[in-house]
Amino acid sequence: MAISTSEHPRTSRPVKPTSRLRTTLWLLVSLIVVAAFWSVKIKWSALADFPAQLLKYIALMLLPPDWSQFGEALNATILSVQMAWMGTVLGIIISFPLSFLASKGLAPRVVNAPLRFIFAVIRAVPEVVIAILILSVTGLTPFTGALALAVGSVGTLGKWGYEAFEGVDPGPKEAVRSTGGGTLALIRWGVWPSAAPDVFSFWLYRFEINVRASAILGLIGAGGIGKMLQDNVQFRNWDAVGMLLLVVIAVTMGIDQVSGAVRNKLIHGTWRAPRLAS
């Protein structure tokens, strides 16, 4: 009675089930991509010269880089890192209490909803635009850049925070409630201990993002990498740009390594990358 394959030989492989929705979605996505390629105003012929041009500029930048600019490049990069650090710290201070208030079950709904909306709005606005707004208060200083990064960080840290707080194991929360603990006790003993490693790693991750984002703020006058970039591109000092490029790569990779090691330690050896859905 066992199903015998010799009595019913398969002539072909079983057909894969198809989902109509999936097919439609793929068609739609392909259509959008084709439409974008077809409609964009680009002289595709420029691509033919691209390899030669690229080699030429790489040679201009790196063969050799302008070592006399090394000190200035390092200072500019450090200033950007300082901006990123300050922005991250301020962002953490602001977003930390807010993400508890935005978590369902820890604060009333009337408080949750507007905070979540504010986080979403902040996430939609690029940091450079935030900086343009802050400019009129603090002027063209690195502090403006740090404040812009702080506001930008609130959007992502706030969201990652409430997602982590809502996602914790309900067991400890029930235990705190059953012993008569109030909301503060619930946060301290039911939520924070299980969410803490994730939240710490979000902070580190946001710092890595801010290190990269701080470069752009120099373009509007906040100083750092962006300012040095603009000053030298303007006068086509490509060897100085090359020096800056090398320093930025070295410093950023160093920071990523340290931050990765700290994160590894925090999450106890298991390499789990933070959830990146912004």
Add this chain to the structure above:
Amino acid sequence: MTGAAVVLLVGITIWAGIGVQVDLPAIAANWRNATANIIQLLQPDYGFFPKTIPALLETLQMAVIATAVGSVVSLPLAFLASRATNPKPGLLTGVRFAMNMIRSVPDILYAAILVAVVGVGALSGIMALVLFNIGIIVKLVSESLDGEDLGAQEAALATGGSWPKANRAAMLPQILPSFASQVLFTFELNIRASTVIGLVGAGGLGILIDNVRSFFRYHELSLIILEILVLVLVLESASSWLRKKLV
């Protein structure tokens, strides 16, 4: 241990604070300027809208093309950058190092250099975004490859399949849903990034932001912010819906 960490963190913060010239009195003295600006910002100049359409479209086109090209290039690279799918330690280290390097350069730096290489306009912006995308997608996808179940791959190798074939048959199907969701996430990032890289001439809304900023035309800036806001919020909800369907 904790005490030392706190001292270290406070020390770094003070160092950074001195570096960026934290200036709280300026905030107290000038906050009125901000309120004046915000009042202007709350009154967008809708008459400016027709002038923004070409830049808005270009931003969208750049994001779509860069995401498409970036994801096609990233998929094979992700397999080379994961310990689970690349058996050659030398190649693995090399690819990972190159990827870390690509990821460490800010998108604006790529854009500024590429504007010089291929000229002002969307092409330089797309190329900068592609590099930015490769950095992100390869990292995320290779990390999820590291965490996948290797049973099927081992079986494929045991039957005499080569590594590329075993990866294609056993690992690719496992990774596709997360790949699709990372691509959508990258697309959202691209929309935001493509509004900004125009500041150095790489096409899109950024060029417009640069123009209105230099002349302090806040009513027009406000309309641009509103457009970015609507674009990002709409695409974010569309992509989170799509992600649920695909995964």
